[in-house]
Amino acid sequence: MAEVTLVEVEKTFRGKTTVIPNLNLQIEDGSFTVLVGPSGCGKSTLLRMIAGLETVTRGAISIGGRDVTTAEPSDRDIAMVFQSYALYPHMTVARNIDFGMRLAKVPAEERRAKVAEAARLLNLEELLERKPAELSGGQRQRVAIGRAIVRNPGVFLFDEPLSNLDAALRNRMRVELAELHQRLDATMVYVTHDQVEAMTLADCIVVMNAGQIEQVGTPMALYQRPETLFVAGFIGSPKMNLIEGDVAKAYGATTLGIRPEHLEVSHEAGEWRTQVRVVEMLGADAFAYVDSEATGPLTVRLPGDAEVRSGDVLHLTPRHELLHAFGNDGRRLPDEALAKPQASMA
Known part of the structure; x- marks a missing residue:
């Protein structure tokens, strides 16, 4: 078992600046849990505390049921993969992968077997005798992951490992990481x-903001039912439309949310009259960026072959059952609190 539990964990720098206040989190054994949030939200600090690279000011961390709050990183049954590959340039791929095992004096035959298995999992078998300078960015990152795999840890920790890669390579590496998790069945x-x-x-996604957890849940749970305005605006691409003013008040909310794909579009009639500013064509989909006197700017998802151009007038009607209502405190209102306006706001 390699569940990770954080109980009332707090991190304060120099006794003054609290970056993580009183955080509680349960990371299930075998899960792929992602800590996500904007820069400076505390996600990397939290990961480093789990790894033992940052001390905990207050609270407790356990891994696999064992308290590791004050344990050294080497005693935590974890392996970490960083944004930088940190490979030894003078060593071959095979030597980079087995370097930690050699330091630990693991027998040569066992080292060779583990390197071979990691290379098979990561499609590095043809590259074992190459050096890092001969590899692409994605291949280098796979070597860094291979170095973690051979340790056979209970928990893998990844700190923005794909951010140095170009967009196409990031997409491919995401698929490879998901497949690797399925093969290893490890906690990540x-x-x-x-x-x-x-x-x-x-x-499982943990959305963080200013050192605190906004919401924890599956990707679709967060997408379909964000509990706070922050999550509503952060999860989803393009982000949820958030509407204030008279339109929101008509629905009994301070802020009203609607996803771009949950707006019904007509050229004749609808609840909100809008004018198209720009249409972004993406092949299967198109996104129309529109303005409305009632709602302000909105984003609308359309079929890729939709006959819509800049300057067109579109009438939009939100799907009532897919609206999201938020109160003054930025938290989601109960579904039964969502009123249906008596008159069009067009």
Whole structure:
């Protein structure tokens, strides 16, 4: 078992600046849990505390039921993969992967077997005699992951491992990481500021903001039912439309949320009259960025072959059952609190 439990964990720097106040989190054994949030939200600090690279000011951390709050990183049954690959340039791929085992005086035959298995899992078998300078960025990152795999840890920790890669390579590496998790069935904790990465990789997402947890849940639970305005605006690409003013008040909310794909579009009539500013064509989909006197700017998801151009007038009607209502405190209102307006706000 390699569940990770944080109980009332707090991190304060120099006794003055509290970056993580009183945080509680349960990371299930075998899960792929992603910590996501904007820069400076505390996600990397939290990961480093789990790894033992940052001390805990207050609270407790356990891994696999064992208290590791004050344990050295080497005694925590974890392996960490960083944003930088940190490979030894003068060593071959095979030597980079087995370097930690050689330091630990693991027998040569066992080392060779573990390197061979890691290379098979990561499609590095043809590259074992190459040096890092001869590898692509994605291949180097796989070597760094291989170095973690051979340790056979209870928990893998990833700190923005794909941020140095170009977009196409990031997409491919996301698939490879998801497949690796399925093969290893290991607990993985992954930090990113990219919510698309979080949505595509995770079976559990922890959304962080200013050192605190906004919401924990599956990707679709967060997408379909955000509990706070922050989560509503952070999860989803493009982000949820958030509407204030008279339109929101008509529905009994301070802020009204609607996803771009949950707006019904007509050229003749609808609840909100809008004018198209720009249409972004993406092949299967198109996104129309529109303005409305009632709602302000909105984003609308359309079929890729939709006949819509800049300057067109579109009438939009939100799907009532898919609206999200938030109160003054930025928290989600109960579904029964969502009123249906008596008159069009167009």
